Amino acid sequence: MADKKVDVIIIGAGPGGLAAAYGLASNKTVLVVENDLWGGTCPNRGCDPKKMLYSVVHTKQQAADLAAVGLKSDSSINWEEMMEFKKQYTEKIPSGTLDGLKSANILTEHGKATFIDETTISVNDTSYQADKFVLATGLHPAIPQIEGNEFIHTSADFLSMPHLPEKVAFIGGGFVGIELANIAAESGAEVHLIQHNDQVLKRYPKELTSALVDSMKDHGVHFHFDTTLSSIRERADGDYELLGENDFSIEVDEVFAAMGRVPKLDSLNLNVAGVNYDNHGIQVNAFLETSNPNIYAVGDVVNRSQPKLTPVASFEGAYVAEGILTNNDHDSIRYPAIPQVVYSSLQIATTGVSLSEAVDNPSLYTVKTVKTGSWYTFNRIQDPNAVVITVLDKKNSTIAGATVLSKIADEIINYFTFEINQKADKQAVAHQIPAYPTPASDMTYYL
Ligand SMILES: Cc1cc2nc3c(=O)[nH]c(=O)nc-3n(C[C@H](O)[C@H](O)[C@H](O)COP(=O)(O)OP(=O)(O)OC[C@H]3O[C@@H](n4cnc5c(N)ncnc54)[C@H](O)[C@@H]3O)c2cc1C
Numbered sequence: 001m002a003d004k005k006v007d008v009i010i011i012g013a014g015p016g017g018l019a020a021a022y023g024l025a026s027n028k029t030v031l032v033v034e035n036d037l038w039g040g041t042c043p044n045r046g047c048d049p050k051k052m053l054y055s056v057v058h059t060k061q062q063a064a065d066l067a068a069v070g071l072k073s074d075s076s077i078n079w080e081e082m083m084e085f086k087k088q089y090t091e092k093i094p095s096g097t098l099d100g101l102k103s104a105n106i107l108t109e110h111g112k113a114t115f116i117d118e119t120t121i122s123v124n125d126t127s128y129q130a131d132k133f134v135l136a137t138g139l140h141p142a143i144p145q146i147e148g149n150e151f152i153h154t155s156a157d158f159l160s161m162p163h164l165p166e167k168v169a170f171i172g173g174g175f176v177g178i179e180l181a182n183i184a185a186e187s188g189a190e191v192h193l194i195q196h197n198d199q200v201l202k203r204y205p206k207e208l209t210s211a212l213v214d215s216m217k218d219h220g221v222h223f224h225f226d227t228t229l230s231s232i233r234e235r236a237d238g239d240y241e242l243l244g245e246n247d248f249s250i251e252v253d254e255v256f257a258a259m260g261r262v263p264k265l266d267s268l269n270l271n272v273a274g275v276n277y278d279n280h281g282i283q284v285n286a287f288l289e290t291s292n293p294n295i296y297a298v299g300d301v302v303n304r305s306q307p308k309l310t311p312v313a314s315f316e317g318a319y320v321a322e323g324i325l326t327n328n329d330h331d332s333i334r335y336p337a338i339p340q341v342v343y344s345s346l347q348i349a350t351t352g353v354s355l356s357e358a359v360d361n362p363s364l365y366t367v368k369t370v371k372t373g374s375w376y377t378f379n380r381i382q383d384p385n386a387v388v389i390t391v392l393d394k395k396n397s398t399i400a401g402a403t404v405l406s407k408i409a410d411e412i413i414n415y416f417t418f419e420i421n422q423k424a425d426k427q428a429v430a431h432q433i434p435a436y437p438t439p440a441s442d443m444t445y446y447l
């Protein structure tokens with residue numbers, strides 16, 4: 001017999017768990033368990049703090065790019081003030097999240113949840129039973145298994161560094177490595193990015209990632225391709241010596257892991273709950289049910305092909321709440337077009353059908369690449385390398401996907417996402433009257 005009983009227990013108070021909790025709160029008794037910061041990765045040590053630092057850095061980069069067309073400024077970044085700006089936002093997140101849950105009458109418990117049996121968890125030596133569970137425990141950074149790995153820090157450490165070190169290294173050139181290297185370099189550090197093969201951001205076309213790498217090199221980032229670290233040594237002066245194959249060696253003040261993220265499952269004891277999982281996360285069916293039909297999983301911790309992003313986690317959390325309320329009397333989950341943006345000195349963004357899928361299916365799709373650097377919008381902001389690639393559905397003449405390289409790719413990609421979701425064709429796009437001149441008023445030209 002458990003100490004306490006509720007209808008639904010949600011493990012993890014990030015975007016996925018919170019969306020499920022709010023979706024259920026008015027009809028069920030809900031307990032949310034969180035063992036770290038209320039709000040999870042995104043607002044505390046992910047997307048939001050990163051983009052606050054990026055806003056400062058990106059504005060400095062934009063000011064430098066406009067110097068040749070009349071903007072005379074001598075901007076430099078004060079890391080401590082920029083971190084204070086970030087902290088003013090992040091320090092309110094855990095308490096604000098907790099207050100929100102309490103005012104929606106959602107029960108909360110701070111501590112690590114561990115399954116005792118299929119319907120019961122233990123948190124802080126108290127047992128809680130529920131009819132349904134939602135697992136939303138997210139990911140944590142992968143750390144290389146090399147000598148000296150105890151000296152490696154993570155993206156969370158980077159985003160709360162009180163002072164900027166003189167020399168830093170990132171292991172891995174994916175989203176985290178590329179975005180944080182840009183922030184560190186523009187803020188004044190000497191930055192080294194170590195990538196074990198010859199391409200960063202492997203899901204994007206090489207022509208675009210090469211343009212981004214060139215841009216980041218111009219902004220001071222040193223790339224070390226085809227380089228695998230073998231050990232890290234602490235020197236007497238407190239610096240670290242990074243050693244790799246083929247006599248690779250550099251010295252830095254700090255080194256950060258950015259080589260991917262792995263599911264946070266260790267403390268859950270999923271075997272006693274009858275939940276199947278592997279190295280890529282918890283296995284779910286098309287209703288996000290795990291191998292135990294009373295236990296669902298959402299967000300980053302799920303083993304699925306959708307990108308690991310905040311809006312995806314929230315979408316899944318809301319979907320599962322509806323499933324629990326209707327006994328799964330709803331359609332299997334169908335994702336709309338999902339935009340994803342790399343925020344660096346240039347932004348690369350994608351949405352909808354990927355270029356590789358379009359190229360592999362020429363009978364279904366037409367791919368159109370337009371170098372837009374000389375267009376009015378891009379000239380106005382001095383963005384000469386801009387490229388917009390569209391994927392058109394041949395049968396319906398609708399937009400099916402887009403990939404954009406530009407300083408404002410984050411804005412442009414949202415217009416494409418709306419159009420894909422509305423199944424817009426050229427006529428439908430032309431039927432809009434957007435504000436002019438803006439990136440939205442360019443949309444008709446891409447079709
Ligand atoms: C540096 C960085 C930048 C990012 N930038 C972006 C971006 O720009 N845009 C974007 O869309 N996404 C971005 N992401 C990804 C985004 O943060 C995640 O996709 C999102 O947070 C996933 O939400 P989630 O609820 O699945 O997991 P999380 O937010 O990770 O929440 C999981 C929660 O579960 C808790 N937990 C784990 N195990 C237990 C347990 N046993 N008991 C109790 N609690 C537990 C954890 O402490 C955590 O708080 C970024 C990620 C990082 C690391």
Ligand SMILES: NC(=O)c1ccc[n+]([C@@H]2O[C@H](COP(=O)([O-])OP(=O)(O)OC[C@H]3O[C@@H](n4cnc5c(N)ncnc54)[C@H](O)[C@@H]3O)[C@@H](O)[C@H]2O)c1
Pocket residue numbers: 144171172173174175176177179194195196197199200201202227228229258259260261307308309340341342343
């Ligand atoms: N803007 C965004 O949307 C955003 C930003 C940050 C993180 N995220 C999410 O977080 C996830 C994790 O990001 P990430 O950058 O940690 O992982 P990632 O999978 O995007 O990139 C990891 C990189 O490290 C490289 N790598 C792997 N092992 C290595 C090794 N031993 N030495 C050198 N390089 C190595 C890989 O080849 C790859 O380039 C992403 O998939 C993304 O969904 C999203």
